[in-house]
Amino acid sequence: MSSLDNNHVAARIRADLDAIVIENPRASAAHGVFDYLIEHSERYSTGGKRCVLMTGPTQSGKSTIIESYAARLNTPDLREKRQIPVLHVVLEANISRKGLAQNILEALEELGIQAGTSSGSETILLRRVRAYLKAAGVKLLVLDEFQHVVHSDNDRVANSVGETIKRMLIKGVCPIVMCGIRGAERPFKTNSQLAQRAEPAIALSPIEACDPADAEFYMEFLASYLLQVEDVAGIENATSLLNDTTPSMIVEVANGVLGAACNLIKGAVTLAVRDGRYHITGDDLALATDRYFIADGLCFRNPFRDGFDAVRPNQH
Amino acid sequence: MPRPSQVVRLADDERDEIKPLLIGVVPHADESLMSLVSAACVANEHERTAQILAFAGVDTLRPAFAPFTRTSDANAIATVLSASANDVVVRMHPKAHCLSAGDSVAWYGASLPRSFLVAEQRRVSPAALRASPHHRASWMVRPLTYCPETFELLISSCPYCSAKLGWLKSIGVWRCETCTRSLRHHRPGKITWSLRQDAASVAALVSVNAKHRAQALARMPGPFNQWAPGDVFFAAVEIGSLTSAKQPPGTLNAEVNHGDFSNFGAEDLVRGFRALCEWPLSLKSYVEDNRPASKADLHHVKEVMGPLAKFFSPYAKPTPLGDLIQSAVPPLLHELEIPVAHRRYSKAEAAERSTTMTTREAQRHFNLDGRSLSRIGGIDGILVSQRQVRAGAKLFKFEPLKNAVYILRGSISEEALAAQLAIPPLALPALARAGLLDAVEHKAALLLGGGGRRYVTASADRLLSALDNVPVLTSAPGPSLAAALAGKFNGEAWARALGDVLAGKLKVVGKRDIKRGFARRVVIEPKLARAMVETLSSACSTEWEFQTVTSGTASLLLGIHERDVADAIEAQLVEAYYEGRGYSIELGELVQFSRSFMAAWEVARRLNITSQSARSYLQAAGIEPDVSLSKIHLWRREEVELALSVRATSTPEFRQNGSS
Numbered sequence: 001m002s003s004l005d006n007n008h009v010a011a012r013i014r015a016d017l018d019a020i021v022i023e024n025p026r027a028s029a030a031h032g033v034f035d036y037l038i039e040h041s042e043r044y045s046t047g048g049k050r051c052v053l054m055t056g057p058t059q060s061g062k063s064t065i066i067e068s069y070a071a072r073l074n075t076p077d078l079r080e081k082r083q084i085p086v087l088h089v090v091l092e093a094n095i096s097r098k099g100l101a102q103n104i105l106e107a108l109e110e111l112g113i114q115a116g117t118s119s120g121s122e123t124i125l126l127r128r129v130r131a132y133l134k135a136a137g138v139k140l141l142v143l144d145e146f147q148h149v150v151h152s153d154n155d156r157v158a159n160s161v162g163e164t165i166k167r168m169l170i171k172g173v174c175p176i177v178m179c180g181i182r183g184a185e186r187p188f189k190t191n192s193q194l195a196q197r198a199e200p201a202i203a204l205s206p207i208e209a210c211d212p213a214d215a216e217f218y219m220e221f222l223a224s225y226l227l228q229v230e231d232v233a234g235i236e237n238a239t240s241l242l243n244d245t246t247p248s249m250i251v252e253v254a255n256g257v258l259g260a261a262c263n264l265i266k267g268a269v270t271l272a273v274r275d276g277r278y279h280i281t282g283d284d285l286a287l288a289t290d291r292y293f294i295a296d297g298l299c300f301r302n303p304f305r306d307g308f309d310a311v312r313p314n315q316h
Numbered sequence: 317m318p319r320p321s322q323v324v325r326l327a328d329d330e331r332d333e334i335k336p337l338l339i340g341v342v343p344h345a346d347e348s349l350m351s352l353v354s355a356a357c358v359a360n361e362h363e364r365t366a367q368i369l370a371f372a373g374v375d376t377l378r379p380a381f382a383p384f385t386r387t388s389d390a391n392a393i394a395t396v397l398s399a400s401a402n403d404v405v406v407r408m409h410p411k412a413h414c415l416s417a418g419d420s421v422a423w424y425g426a427s428l429p430r431s432f433l434v435a436e437q438r439r440v441s442p443a444a445l446r447a448s449p450h451h452r453a454s455w456m457v458r459p460l461t462y463c464p465e466t467f468e469l470l471i472s473s474c475p476y477c478s479a480k481l482g483w484l485k486s487i488g489v490w491r492c493e494t495c496t497r498s499l500r501h502h503r504p505g506k507i508t509w510s511l512r513q514d515a516a517s518v519a520a521l522v523s524v525n526a527k528h529r530a531q532a533l534a535r536m537p538g539p540f541n542q543w544a545p546g547d548v549f550f551a552a553v554e555i556g557s558l559t560s561a562k563q564p565p566g567t568l569n570a571e572v573n574h575g576d577f578s579n580f581g582a583e584d585l586v587r588g589f590r591a592l593c594e595w596p597l598s599l600k601s602y603v604e605d606n607r608p609a610s611k612a613d614l615h616h617v618k619e620v621m622g623p624l625a626k627f628f629s630p631y632a633k634p635t636p637l638g639d640l641i642q643s644a645v646p647p648l649l650h651e652l653e654i655p656v657a658h659r660r661y662s663k664a665e666a667a668e669r670s671t672t673m674t675t676r677e678a679q680r681h682f683n684l685d686g687r688s689l690s691r692i693g694g695i696d697g698i699l700v701s702q703r704q705v706r707a708g709a710k711l712f713k714f715e716p717l718k719n720a721v722y723i724l725r726g727s728i729s730e731e732a733l734a735a736q737l738a739i740p741p742l743a744l745p746a747l748a749r750a751g752l753l754d755a756v757e758h759k760a761a762l763l764l765g766g767g768g769r770r771y772v773t774a775s776a777d778r779l780l781s782a783l784d785n786v787p788v789l790t791s792a793p794g795p796s797l798a799a800a801l802a803g804k805f806n807g808e809a810w811a812r813a814l815g816d817v818l819a820g821k822l823k824v825v826g827k828r829d830i831k832r833g834f835a836r837r838v839v840i841e842p843k844l845a846r847a848m849v850e851t852l853s854s855a856c857s858t859e860w861e862f863q864t865v866t867s868g869t870a871s872l873l874l875g876i877h878e879r880d881v882a883d884a885i886e887a888q889l890v891e892a893y894y895e896g897r898g899y900s901i902e903l904g905e906l907v908q909f910s911r912s913f914m915a916a917w918e919v920a921r922r923l924n925i926t927s928q929s930a931r932s933y934l935q936a937a938g939i940e941p942d943v944s945l946s947k948i949h950l951w952r953r954e955e956v957e958l959a960l961s962v963r964a965t966s967t968p969e970f971r972q973n974g975s976s
Contacts, residue, residue, distance in 0.1 A: 082336075112336075113335055113338045114334075114336055114338070114396060116337075116360070116362055116367060119362055119363075119367045120361070120363055124362070128361030128362070131361050132339070135359075136338055
């Protein structure tokens with residue numbers, strides 16, 4: 001098989017690996033909160049809605065949790081009826097009130113609806129957002145990358161966006177989930193009204209290797225994931241990564257972030273497949289660490305080459 | 317170069333880019349397309365209807381015209397509105413064919429003149445909006461100044477801020493886009509109760525529902541129930557505007573034809589509709605009401621038809637209504653005996669005439685020439701118009717004319733009958749008085765026949781047959797009846813002689829084998845002939861009317877050859893006038909000639925000798941002929957009388973104007 005063919009196969013396998021979603025206690029807990037918000041909204045349909053903030057570092061699984069929840073509720077038959085129970089909106093940087101409305105409408109347009117994102121004033125757009133959320137039967141609005149609200153050009157803009165979200169909650173359109181990295185919680189701290197409408201935040205913190213509970217959760221997650229890798233990518237020895245100190249090395253490279261750990265494995269699988277192999281070696285993991293972590297400054301040491309380091313508290 | 321399949325795929329891709337609005341619209345059956353767009357605009361929180369159309373790829377600054385001009389984008393618009401393509405297509409108004417107007421558009425499966433539909437203006441009925449806040453398509457129809465549903469007068473401007481209602485911005489068709497106040501609370505008033513039933517019926521002709529249109533059409537009288545509903549509606553608008561009381565007449569129609577319906581009201585439309593319902597009586601009453609007061613023989617079509625005369629203009633566009641009026645008016649005018657000078661007036665077929673007909677039709681129908689018809693122009697009871705301006709402008713009553721022609725065809729002219737009898741025509745009235753002939757008294761028939769006396773053909777045939785059947789008792793020589801009666805200038809004498817022949821008093825002793833008339837053909841017994849002449853001379857003294865005779869008649873009366881008559885005229889012995897076909901000689905001239913000259917045959921008859929002997933006798937008496945004509949010599953009567961010692965009392969009886 002030529003290298004060109006290997007690349008094609010590697011790309012396909014990588015795409016299949018990206019689609020793997022592992023049911024895990026953190027995701028279940030988050031889904032539980034979402035269910036609670038929706039249930040509350042339906043029970044208290046005429047009143048204000050509640051919200052929740054979900055924070056976590058990059059690749060901590062926030063988007064995966066949301067997408068898996070959306071996939072569960074946004075069934076094809078509802079989509080056909082142009083009903084969107086979970087609307088996942090990814091906010092742009094330097095978001096303004098109008099930008100917020102446009103982002104929501106864009107999310108609708110991505111679902112094949114003519115929302116007229118550029119048509120109308122800010123007021124009109126926000127009014128359209130409310131109308132559309134109601135018409136589309138949106139039960140849960142997810143505002144991803146919520147830190148962009150905080151990182152707006154100025155505080156006035158950030159506050160106005162926060163106020164807008166609060167108003168949307170008060171107006172009782174639908175409950176809102178706000179996702180973001182560190183700093184996304186700032187509007188909640190400064191706006192008590194918003195905080196009072198919020199459920200306790202869902203924090204997707206990194207795995208603490210020294211924490212037995214985290215370690216157990218991590219091993220269960222990694223085992224499930226590697227089994228999926230074997231099934232999906234056809235890697236013969238994926239579960240062999242559960243042996244010895246490899247899981248610890250993976251955690252070290254990923255800084256305890258589950259998504260990063262998965263990405264490391266995906267990188268190693270990609271390298272192996274490109275090489276025409278369906279089994280992973282330590283060199284694959286080492287090379288993946290170099291290329292995807294050390295080169296990007298996400299990690300400063302390659303344990304697969306330099307050896308396992310002593311257990312130490314997580315940098316986070 | 318892309319393959320066709322690739323082009324098709326590209327087009328499909330482009331169509332896929334058109335996304336539906338999240339909140340679609342459910343159209344009402346009677347809702348206009350712009351109302352759908354406006355509803356979508358409101359539901360989806362858009363300010364401008366143009367934006368909704370832009371989503372469908374219809375980039376326009378005047379969205380109200382999109383239903384008229386962007387029909388090719390119907391599918392795209394339907395996609396955006398989440399409506400079915402048919403719902404949108406049926407609400408669009410592409411160019412269509414309408415008999416009544418050149419510039420026509422489709423109207424929910426029918427067609428209407430484009431000028432009948434308002435595009436940019438939003439006309440609403442507040443009462444209807446209270447019932448359902450959507451714009452009814454029927455409100456687009458300009459001639460409908462009321463809502464067919466509520467009979468409320470439509471408003472096109474905000475009653476609060478006076479701003480024009482349009483389609484550019486939309487915050488709901490029930491609200492003024494300028495002041496945002498609701499229009500639903502306004503009460504602009506309704507049309508009167510007396511108009512409502514017909515107002516609903518005429519509005520049904522332009523209903524968006526094809527079944528309602530068909531039902532409305534079925535209720536119309538012929539020929540309208542065979543027309544397209546749009547044409548009938550157009551006709552109602554035309555008639556309504558043309559018969560408006562607005563001065564000067566026809567002004568409203570001119571405004572309407574220019575798309576200005578500001579002065580066109582429900583009463584105008586209903587009036588036009590009622591005129592159609594009562595057709596053709598309505599047209600008749602219109603014409604009667606407009607009957608010109610003047611007694612002119614010929615009226616201009618404008619004078620009679622008023623504004624409806626527009627349909628007779630050579631520049632008038634052919635429309636079903638125009639064709640109907642052009643065909644219905646001429647017979648109607650004939651029936652009402654209103655002469656109109658117009659080219660089209662005489663174009664209607666004779667079959668459509670009821671009581672009158674034009675000159676041209678009469679010529680064709682009765683095979684008459686124009687001159688004959690022109691002679692009866694002055695007779696009351698036949699001719700409606702006496703002045704002939706153009707062909708077809710004269711009106712004749714059909715029945716009297718037919719009767720006159722019938723009588724004419726059953727009659728024989730005086731000259732023809734006189735020729736068959738070989739008697740002077742001036743004797744025929746006496747025959748009629750004697751009951752031997754039936755004279756035609758019908759003035760029109762006489763004029764159609766040329767103006768001369770005429771006799772019923774049946775009676776003439778009867779007389780001729782009877783004369784032909786007179787038995788010939790013996791075959792003996794003698795003068796012909798005509799010769800025996802020569803010099804008798806009294807018609808009664810000729811009539812009585814014929815009567816005597818028929819009665820057997822005058823014996824026929826022979827018949828000559830000639831075809832020059834009865835009197836020349838039969839030979840009578842000479843003695844009876846002389847007796848007859850004497851009897852007739854004393855008995856028949858009826859005055860001759862002053863008249864002229866032809867040279868043929870003169871020949872008969874004088875008992876000389878027609879060529880001799882011509883010679884006498886040429887020799888100026890007899891004064892005559894040449895009138896084209898022959899000489900016209902006054903009877904007095906003949907009498908004078910007869911008094912002055914005597915032919916040999918007359919001497920011979922006096923002396924009962926032959927003409928040759930008579931000439932010898934006169935020659936022996938020393939009397940020379942005074943005049944010699946082609947075949948005969950004429951002697952001075954005075955000289956001959958003197959020679960014969962005959963008193964001059966035997967001169968022909970003749971009195972003209974008291975002279976004898």
